[in-house]
Amino acid sequence: MNAELIGNILKKARKKQKLEMKEVAAELHRQSIDVAIKTIYGWENGQSYPRIDIFLSLCKLYGITDILGEFGYNETGDLILTDHEKELVLAYRNLPNLQHPVNVILNIG
Numbered sequence: 801m802n803a804e805l806i807g808n809i810l811k812k813a814r815k816k817q818k819l820e821m822k823e824v825a826a827e828l829h830r831q832s833i834d835v836a837i838k839t840i841y842g843w844e845n846g847q848s849y850p851r852i853d854i855f856l857s858l859c860k861l862y863g864i865t866d867i868l869g870e871f872g873y874n875e876t877g878d879l880i881l882t883d884h885e886k887e888l889v890l891a892y893r894n895l896p897n898l899q900h901p902v903n904v905i906l907n908i909g
Contacts, residue, residue, distance in 0.1 A: 810844055825837050
């Protein structure tokens with residue numbers, strides 16, 4: 801999973817809890833984790849990842865109890881696709897003549 805996707809999920813979860821970044825930084829500080837608001841901004845915008853201990857603290861703070869599920873995986877670790885993502889995969893499979901240009905655009909395969 802890429803940093804941008806993780807960041808988007810963390811940002812959405814923070815906003816759902818109605819927390820400002822400064823409140824998150826203060827709570828992490830209370831847990832002896834010192835991070836700048838700029839660092840939190842970087843995580844939420846996919847510029848970097850939080851360390852795993854900080855990531856778990858953020859999940860707890862944001863009320864994320866099903867970490868795998870929230871970040872797109874089921875209990876077995878398989879990737880869970882949204883309905884939109886499933887549509888994209890099916891469209892990709894049904895248009896083999898466009899697969900190479902799509903791969904080039906996405907810089908894959």
